[in-house]
Amino acid sequence: MIIDATGLHYKELNERIRKAIRGGARKLKVLGVNGQRFIADGLEGNVFITVEGVPGNDLGAFMKGPTVVVRGNGQDHVANTMDEGKIVVHGSAGDVLGYGMRGGKLFIKGDAGYRVGIHMKQYKGKVPVIIIGGKVGDFFGEYMAGGILLVLGLNTGYSKNGQIAGNFLATGMHGGTIFLRGKVEKYQLGREVAVFEPEEKDWKLIEKLVKEFSNDMGLSAEKILKGKFIKIVPVSHRPYGNLYAY
Amino acid sequence: MKSYILPEFKIKRDNERCIECQVCVRQCAFEVHKVSQDGSIYSENDKCVACERCVTFCPTKALTIEEYEHYIKDNANWTASVQRNIWKQAETGGVLLTGMGNPKPYPIYWDHLLLNASQVTNPSIDPLREPMELRTYLGSKPESLEVEISGGSVRLKTKVSPQLKLEVPIMFSAMSFGAISYNACEALARAATELGTYCNTGEGGLHEKLYKYADHTIVQVASGRFGVHKKYLEKAAALEIKIGQGAKPGIGGHLPGEKVGEEVSRTRMIPVGSDALSPAPHHDIYSIEDLSQLIYSLKEATEYTKPVSVKIAAVHNVAAISSGIARAGADIIAIDGFRGGTGAAPTVIRDNVGIPVELAIAAVDSRLREEGIRNRVSIVAAGGFRSSADVIKAIALGADAVYIATAALVAMGCHVCQKCYTGKCNWGIATQDPKLSKRLNPDIAAERLYNLVAAWAHEISEMLGGMGINAIESLKGNRLHLRAVGLTKEEMDVLGVKVAGAPLS
Numbered sequence: 018m019i020i021d022a023t024g025l026h027y028k029e030l031n032e033r034i035r036k037a038i039r040g041g042a043r044k045l046k047v048l049g050v051n052g053q054r055f056i057a058d059g060l061e062g063n064v065f066i067t068v069e070g071v072p073g074n075d076l077g078a079f080m081k082g083p084t085v086v087v088r089g090n091g092q093d094h095v096a097n098t099m100d101e102g103k104i105v106v107h108g109s110a111g112d113v114l115g116y117g118m119r120g121g122k123l124f125i126k127g128d129a130g131y132r133v134g135i136h137m138k139q140y141k142g143k144v145p146v147i148i149i150g151g152k153v154g155d156f157f158g159e160y161m162a163g164g165i166l167l168v169l170g171l172n173t174g175y176s177k178n179g180q181i182a183g184n185f186l187a188t189g190m191h192g193g194t195i196f197l198r199g200k201v202e203k204y205q206l207g208r209e210v211a212v213f214e215p216e217e218k219d220w221k222l223i224e225k226l227v228k229e230f231s232n233d234m235g236l237s238a239e240k241i242l243k244g245k246f247i248k249i250v251p252v253s254h255r256p257y258g259n260l261y262a263y
Numbered sequence: 264m265k266s267y268i269l270p271e272f273k274i275k276r277d278n279e280r281c282i283e284c285q286v287c288v289r290q291c292a293f294e295v296h297k298v299s300q301d302g303s304i305y306s307e308n309d310k311c312v313a314c315e316r317c318v319t320f321c322p323t324k325a326l327t328i329e330e331y332e333h334y335i336k337d338n339a340n341w342t343a344s345v346q347r348n349i350w351k352q353a354e355t356g357g358v359l360l361t362g363m364g365n366p367k368p369y370p371i372y373w374d375h376l377l378l379n380a381s382q383v384t385n386p387s388i389d390p391l392r393e394p395m396e397l398r399t400y401l402g403s404k405p406e407s408l409e410v411e412i413s414g415g416s417v418r419l420k421t422k423v424s425p426q427l428k429l430e431v432p433i434m435f436s437a438m439s440f441g442a443i444s445y446n447a448c449e450a451l452a453r454a455a456t457e458l459g460t461y462c463n464t465g466e467g468g469l470h471e472k473l474y475k476y477a478d479h480t481i482v483q484v485a486s487g488r489f490g491v492h493k494k495y496l497e498k499a500a501a502l503e504i505k506i507g508q509g510a511k512p513g514i515g516g517h518l519p520g521e522k523v524g525e526e527v528s529r530t531r532m533i534p535v536g537s538d539a540l541s542p543a544p545h546h547d548i549y550s551i552e553d554l555s556q557l558i559y560s561l562k563e564a565t566e567y568t569k570p571v572s573v574k575i576a577a578v579h580n581v582a583a584i585s586s587g588i589a590r591a592g593a594d595i596i597a598i599d600g601f602r603g604g605t606g607a608a609p610t611v612i613r614d615n616v617g618i619p620v621e622l623a624i625a626a627v628d629s630r631l632r633e634e635g636i637r638n639r640v641s642i643v644a645a646g647g648f649r650s651s652a653d654v655i656k657a658i659a660l661g662a663d664a665v666y667i668a669t670a671a672l673v674a675m676g677c678h679v680c681q682k683c684y685t686g687k688c689n690w691g692i693a694t695q696d697p698k699l700s701k702r703l704n705p706d707i708a709a710e711r712l713y714n715l716v717a718a719w720a721h722e723i724s725e726m727l728g729g730m731g732i733n734a735i736e737s738l739k740g741n742r743l744h745l746r747a748v749g750l751t752k753e754e755m756d757v758l759g760v761k762v763a764g765a766p767l768s
Contacts, residue, residue: 058560079492135546140533163534262360
């Protein structure tokens with residue numbers, strides 16, 4: 018089913034999308050998207066949506082299940098508090114991606130902005146994953162409590178020191194894992210974390226994720242996997258346990 | 264390091280009355296009462312928090328708790344509690360932590376406001392015989408109403424935003440599962456349902472067993488987004504974005520890992536034993552526009568079927584902030600004054616930050632009226648409501664309804680010992696210890712909550728009737744029914760009230 022978003026306010030567009038799904042549509046193509054917010058917000062179930070254009074903020078917020086493929090760039094707050102499902106952006110995206118995300122996957126082909134993957138949580142089998150193809154800004158993985166973040170540093174013309182993430186990386190992190198295909202300097206890191214070489218089981222995970230990402234983006238996994246990866250994990254799951262006088 | 268901290272309290276045991284039944288020993292999670300080798304019972308004063316559990320449950324009333332008398336050379340500045348706090352920090356290097364609301368003797372404006380009553384003219388109404396309406400609706404009201412009259416029937420043409428229907432203008436304020444026990448959460452949900460009002464989950468998610476009270480539950484979305492998922496948003500009558508809390512404006516919350524057991528873990532959707540960190544800001548909200556985005560994101564997710572509330576702490580610029588919140592699209596603004604409670608907050612923040620809710624209600628109501636947008640939002644006031652008189656005064660100042668929490672906890676057994684953060688609440692309220700939380704019987708606790716609010720509702724009816732008013736909504740913002748005693752001109756200006764005895768005009 019095709020929905021033309023040209024000239025539609027987000028409220029009307031999203032109502033049409035919900036109506037189409039209620040009517041039984043499982044494959045939707047939304048054309049002419051130009052900044053409409055909240056697309057796929059709170060949507061549930063086995064639905065596949067292709068977005069042509071640039072969707073506005075909060076794409077896929079509170080989403081539980083659907084797959085959204087964006088043929089264009091994303092804006093801010095993609096996958097806000099997302100629960101399940103998958104969002105694939107064939108371009109770059111803005112700030113605060115995957116805030117409080119607790120499940121599902123978010124793949125960005127290009128670069129991403131500030132505060133990506135913050136407050137991510139995981140619980141038992143539910144592990145959210147964000148993969149950024151290019152580089153990310155400051156506060157990446159801030160207050161991260163679970164899940165997996167992976168930055169590949171592709172097409173960034175590697176800065177001479179190989180940094181692909183900004184400052185205040187993983188500040189307040191107390192759960193989950195960050196993988197970077199590049200380097201990180203000590204001054205960039207929050208004091209709650211430490212850098213390690215990936216272990217055997219990490220490699221298996223990286224390989225699996227990179228293959229899925231490459232497959233979605235039409236890239237060569239083999240080439241990407243040749244790069245050097247590092248792992249960042251918290252040193253404590255209770256970073257502020259000793260802050261108080263009882 | 265040798266601790267210089269002396270006990271705060273002293274246990275007095277009347278040995279004539281004590282039957283050595285050891286109830287006190289079993290009741291105290293702080294392990295104050297012990298059995299010595301010869302079978303006699305002794306008490307360790309320094310562990311006592313004065314929660315009065317042992318005193319209440321001693322079958323022979325053999326126990327009393329008194330202030331520990333240790334001589335501190337008379338000094339208005341360097342009091343015993345000031346010295347104790349300094350020693351605690353000198354010995355640990357930690358931030359002082361506390362629970363419940365601000366206990367300092369700041370002015371309580373409720374006690375400086377007096378209500379009106381009818382005499383001779385505009386006679387008072389007897390609520391025992393005449394209908395008295397305490398029902399009110401929270402949510403955005405339209406600028407005007409358009410109706411269609413055809414064939415003797417009237418139809419509302421204006422589309423009205425979703426509303427919360429309250430049978431009493433009193434709701435239970437946000438307390439999370441984690442901060443309080445499951446039994447306490449259940450008691451609040453049941454009482455809210457029976458009373459025709461609402462309880463608020465706080466930011467700790469909603470336990471699945473409480474889904475059945477969804478129609479009387481307000482769910483919170485806070486910076487940590489704990490337990491926020493599609494189902495959570497569905498199992499609610501309204502959604503509340505928590506920006507701030509009166510007990511700790513400008514700072515976030517840390518639920519310590521000790522309180523994150525299996526059930527809390529499942530509800531918050533975080534691993535067992537990990538700290539649940541809710542930082543001060545939502546890191547996706549840096550402006551009114553960003554707030555508006557979250558409000559509409561929640562409205563889209565729930566297809567515009569539920570009102571969205573925004574809760575803030577009462578701070579110096581509360582009126583302008585509230586105007587922004589109203590314009591951002593919120594349906595309800597909840598304002599939490601500086602006497603509002605908490606499960607844990609740094610003492611220095613709780614005792615020194617924020618403003619009294621009385622002044623905040625008046626300032627916000629006045630500002631929204633001046634701007635002509637008062638109809639767009641309902642105002643819910645929170646923070647230390649102690650009685651029905653405080654509630655009715657808040658409504659006369661301009662609130663639509665109030666949130667109570669400390670009073671609700673006291674109704675369930677809390678004695679305001681302010682040790683909620685230890686997780687050892689002997690009353691089974693602020694604890695996740697299954698042995699302790701079992702002490703709170705949800706049947707009895709729900710009944711006590713119901714009784715309290717029903718009694719307040721009756722008192723409110725009496726006071727309303729006395730003023731010659733038969734509907735709570737007619738009192739809202741009707742500040743002529745309040746007069747001030749012992750306040751300065753500036754205070755009365757902010758409150759928008761006249762001094763007692765002054766003529767009407």
